[in-house]
Amino acid sequence: MKKNSICQCAVCKNGSLIDGTATMTFEKDNSVIVVKNVPALVCNNCGEEFVHDSAAREVVSNVTKEFHKGVQIEVVDYAA
Numbered sequence: 001m002k003k004n005s006i007c008q009c010a011v012c013k014n015g016s017l018i019d020g021t022a023t024m025t026f027e028k029d030n031s032v033i034v035v036k037n038v039p040a041l042v043c044n045n046c047g048e049e050f051v052h053d054s055a056a057r058e059v060v061s062n063v064t065k066e067f068h069k070g071v072q073i074e075v076v077d078y079a080a
């Protein structure tokens, strides 16, 4: 699914993708971690969020560390 243009939404095929932010939620066992303000492209039609690959990798790596600490619920701000 690689196209030259990332401007069209792959979900609704109607909207355009604009710079924005997404909220990602991770759950593991009894832990929930919410990461806000992750850089993403957001469809202006259906609202689907496409998180940038590099940002997603960073988030997953940080979240994995937090899970190891045994947090129950944590809300973190990506930009902070």
Ligand SMILES: [Zn+2]
Binding pocket: 009, 010, 011, 012, 013, 014, 015, 043, 044, 045, 046, 047, 048
């Ligand atoms: Zn869309």
